[in-house]
Amino acid sequence: MSETARLMDGSALARRIVEQAAERAADLTRQTGTSPCLATVLVGDDPASVTYVRMKRARCEKAGIRSRHIALPAATTTAELVDTITALSHDPDVHGILLQHPAGPHIDERAAFEAIAPEKDVDGVTCHSFAAMSFGLDGFASCTPGGILRLLDHYDVDLAGKHAVVVGRSAILGKPVGMLLLARNATVTYCHSRTTDLASITKEADVLVAAVGRPRFLHGEHLKPGAVVIDAGSNPGNIGDVDFDSARTRASLITPVPGGVGPMTIATLLTQTVDAATAQLRAV
Numbered sequence: 001m002s003e004t005a006r007l008m009d010g011s012a013l014a015r016r017i018v019e020q021a022a023e024r025a026a027d028l029t030r031q032t033g034t035s036p037c038l039a040t041v042l043v044g045d046d047p048a049s050v051t052y053v054r055m056k057r058a059r060c061e062k063a064g065i066r067s068r069h070i071a072l073p074a075a076t077t078t079a080e081l082v083d084t085i086t087a088l089s090h091d092p093d094v095h096g097i098l099l100q101h102p103a104g105p106h107i108d109e110r111a112a113f114e115a116i117a118p119e120k121d122v123d124g125v126t127c128h129s130f131a132a133m134s135f136g137l138d139g140f141a142s143c144t145p146g147g148i149l150r151l152l153d154h155y156d157v158d159l160a161g162k163h164a165v166v167v168g169r170s171a172i173l174g175k176p177v178g179m180l181l182l183a184r185n186a187t188v189t190y191c192h193s194r195t196t197d198l199a200s201i202t203k204e205a206d207v208l209v210a211a212v213g214r215p216r217f218l219h220g221e222h223l224k225p226g227a228v229v230i231d232a233g234s235n236p237g238n239i240g241d242v243d244f245d246s247a248r249t250r251a252s253l254i255t256p257v258p259g260g261v262g263p264m265t266i267a268t269l270l271t272q273t274v275d276a277a278t279a280q281l282r283a284v
């Protein structure tokens with residue numbers, strides 16, 4: 001087959017979403033005298049995490065969102081991290097909190113996430129947010145899943161009745177994106193490391209979400225011809241979970257890496273930070 005998939009341009013869409021967030025941040029600042037503020041918490045100095053957090057903060061600054069960075073040593077205990085996050089949850093000048101994942105092997109990350117007040121969980125990582133999102137109630141979506149749904153909507157991908165296959169089941173990516181697809185009436189299958197005969201399932205996917213965290217793990221032969229392929233992988237060196245060149249000849253629509261899901265994640269974070277600040281500043 002010589003057909004080539006259409007690209008889903010996450011960079012372009014994210015730029016527009018961030019512009020809207022910036023306008024709303026400026027309005028809010030004008031009206032309340034306070035600009036939105038995102039606290040970013042980073043444990044240790046993993047180079048990829050340092051880069052991601054720097055990118056998020058730079059994008060905030062450009063959009064008129066303040067960021068307050070808390071860099072903690074790699075040896076920080078769960079109790080210390082929970083205390084830090086609890087203090088941010090109580091700080092009226094912080095409207096959103098992001099704890100960069102992974103926080104480190106010795107940290108109980110779930111306990112740390114749960115110290116984020118629900119109204120400040122702009123990264124959508126708490127049990128509260130997951131449940132709200134799953135039940136279709138008000139709350140913040142996990143940022144990458146939220147960004148993926150915006151991208152699918154923008155490209156008019158109809159999800160109702162479609163078979164969506166999610167490869168990966170992490171707490172802030174695979175699992176929640178499946179719940180959002182389910183809420184749109186897709187038939188959702190989760191695949192993971194213990195799935196037997198992965199290809200037989202992915203080949204049935206009308207929409208495939210790759211959220212494994214292994215470079216070029218999925219390729220053309222895994223796909224049903226005409227599938228919509230969302231590559232949510234962000235492996236070192238900006239390599240996705242999908243082998244783009246082989247996937248592109250079978251898919252109908254595909255996200256590139258970079259320039260696909262990544263920028264949409266950040267756009268969702270910024271939007272939700274402005275949402276959180278708006279709710280908190282209007283309530284005073």
Ligand SMILES: Nc1nc(=O)c2c([nH]1)NC[C@@H]1CN(c3ccc(C(=O)N[C@@H](CCC(=O)O)C(=O)O)cc3)C=[N+]21
Pocket residue numbers: 052098099100101102123125143144172234238257258259260261262263264265266
């Ligand atoms: N609590 C938490 N929330 C997260 O949302 C979260 C996290 N932890 N840990 C790590 C992953 C990864 N992640 C990315 C965000 C943007 C790009 C991104 O914008 N990438 C650019 C390229 C990057 C570059 O230019 O270097 C792109 O795909 O075009 C990638 C990856 C958020 N994550």
